[in-house]
Amino acid sequence: MQANLHNMDISYILNELGEDRENYFNAVSPPIVQTSNFRVNRVDDLRQLFEDEYSGYLYSRGLNPTVEILRKKLAALDGAEDCLVFNSGAAAIFAAVLANVKSGDHIVSVEKPYTWAQRMFDVILPRFGVTTTYIDGTAIENFERAILPNTSVIYLESPNSWDFRLQDLRAVAELAHAEQITTIIDNSYCTPLYQRPISLGIDIAMQTATKYIGGHSDTLGGVLTGTRAMMKKIFDSEYLNIGSGIQPFNAWLLIRGLRTLQARLGRITQTTTSILQYLKQEPRVESVLFPLDEGFPQFELASRQMSGACGLISFYLKTGSRSQIVHFCESLRHIMMAVSWGGHESLILPKCASMTDAEFDPANREHRMMRLYVGLEEAAYLEADLRQAMDKTL
Numbered sequence: 409m410q411a412n413l414h415n416m417d418i419s420y421i422l423n424e425l426g427e428d429r430e431n432y433f434n435a436v437s438p439p440i441v442q443t444s445n446f447r448v449n450r451v452d453d454l455r456q457l458f459e460d461e462y463s464g465y466l467y468s469r470g471l472n473p474t475v476e477i478l479r480k481k482l483a484a485l486d487g488a489e490d491c492l493v494f495n496s497g498a499a500a501i502f503a504a505v506l507a508n509v510k511s512g513d514h515i516v517s518v519e520k521p522y523t524w525a526q527r528m529f530d531v532i533l534p535r536f537g538v539t540t541t542y543i544d545g546t547a548i549e550n551f552e553r554a555i556l557p558n559t560s561v562i563y564l565e566s567p568n569s570w571d572f573r574l575q576d577l578r579a580v581a582e583l584a585h586a587e588q589i590t591t592i593i594d595n596s597y598c599t600p601l602y603q604r605p606i607s608l609g610i611d612i613a614m615q616t617a618t619k620y621i622g623g624h625s626d627t628l629g630g631v632l633t634g635t636r637a638m639m640k641k642i643f644d645s646e647y648l649n650i651g652s653g654i655q656p657f658n659a660w661l662l663i664r665g666l667r668t669l670q671a672r673l674g675r676i677t678q679t680t681t682s683i684l685q686y687l688k689q690e691p692r693v694e695s696v697l698f699p700l701d702e703g704f705p706q707f708e709l710a711s712r713q714m715s716g717a718c719g720l721i722s723f724y725l726k727t728g729s730r731s732q733i734v735h736f737c738e739s740l741r742h743i744m745m746a747v748s749w750g751g752h753e754s755l756i757l758p759k760c761a762s763m764t765d766a767e768f769d770p771a772n773r774e775h776r777m778m779r780l781y782v783g784l785e786e787a788a789y790l791e792a793d794l795r796q797a798m799d800k801t802l
């Protein structure tokens with residue numbers, strides 16, 4: 409893969425890049441190469457593959473031609489040299505972090521990262537003597553203060569998928585490079601269409617493909633992009649050893665998802681803007697959180713660093729009881745209650761799902777927090793659903 413992919417047309421990437429149609433009957437849609445192993449003709453070819461499995465097709469736990477098409481497209485979307493695709497976002501996070509720490513190392517992570525990143529930092533890595541300091545990533549001084557002589561990784565998530573807190577990616581990358589620390593970002597919220605962390609100096613960009621890339625709530629996947637050397641390092645050890653690479657059929661579903669990524673994001677961005685306007689003037693909503701809303705605390709940084717925002721809106725309901733929130737969620741007729749986001753269907757998730765009535769404190773705004781994911785439905789249809797559920801319960 410070449411390095412000068414920075415300004416390739418998105419249409420070219422989504423429709424053509426990586427596809428050798430003349431090699432498969434000129435089929436527009438690529439074949440699913442559903443094979444576990446690949447035949448070799450010469451013993452010396454085998455020897456070459458044993459020495460460097462990143463150099464060709466040997467076994468589908470390593471490289472596979474269907475996955476190869478996806479890798480090329482995702483690397484180009486991020487403006488990165490190379491890419492690895494995993495069977496889930498969580499697996500991608502695990503491999504990226506594990507490949508860059510050793511016993512006794514220290515990680516600086518933004519506070520409240522994605523659940524399974526935090527589990528890795530809190531439960532798994534301490535068993536190997538790797539410790540983590542969580543910081544408020546909104547100020548660069550907090551990174552400076554937290555870095556220790558043994559810090560090897562800075563873990564970012566910008567924006568966070570609940571409160572949308574951002575980090576100044578260029579500033580963090582500069583600081584980390586001066587200290588020879590590897591930076592990893594969870595870029596799931598934005599996708600490469602709305603934020604390209606590699607171009608801001610971040611070493612490894614991770615995103616879940618389960619959300620916007622798949623786009624239809626029917627498959628999981630996870631992506632890492634970075635230099636060829638970094639991807640090879642992860643491939644040679646964690647990727648092959650954990651065996652969590654994406655399967656050919658799931659890779660094919662993600663290639664299919666990519667065809668419409670730009671169209672879906674454009675539509676979702678438009679609808680999200682309408683729903684945001686509705687929620688902002690809805691008297692039963694105390695306030696809204698959305699990174700490209702002028703009232704957002706880091707609006708200036710978001711506008712500078714991201715070229716768009718879509719899909720997720722958090723808001724605080726005016727209510728004194730958990731049961732009203734429960735009733736509101738259960739009164740929605742079309743918007744489903746479910747985890748995840750990025751699919752065709754709109755979703756609601758109440759923060760208070762993880763607490764009991766007795767634990768609920770209406771004075772704590774977080775307890776009244778709701779996360780709405782806006783899918784591909786009509787704005788008026790979603791607004792009417794939210795309004796009727798509020799009429800009934802609040």
Ligand SMILES: *Cc1c(COP(=O)(O)O)cnc(C)c1O
Pocket residue numbers: 496497498499522569594596597616617618619628629630748
């Ligand atoms: C969903 C999600 C992940 C994990 O992705 P999976 O594909 O579900 O493993 C990681 N980070 C964020 C922000 C997510 O929303």
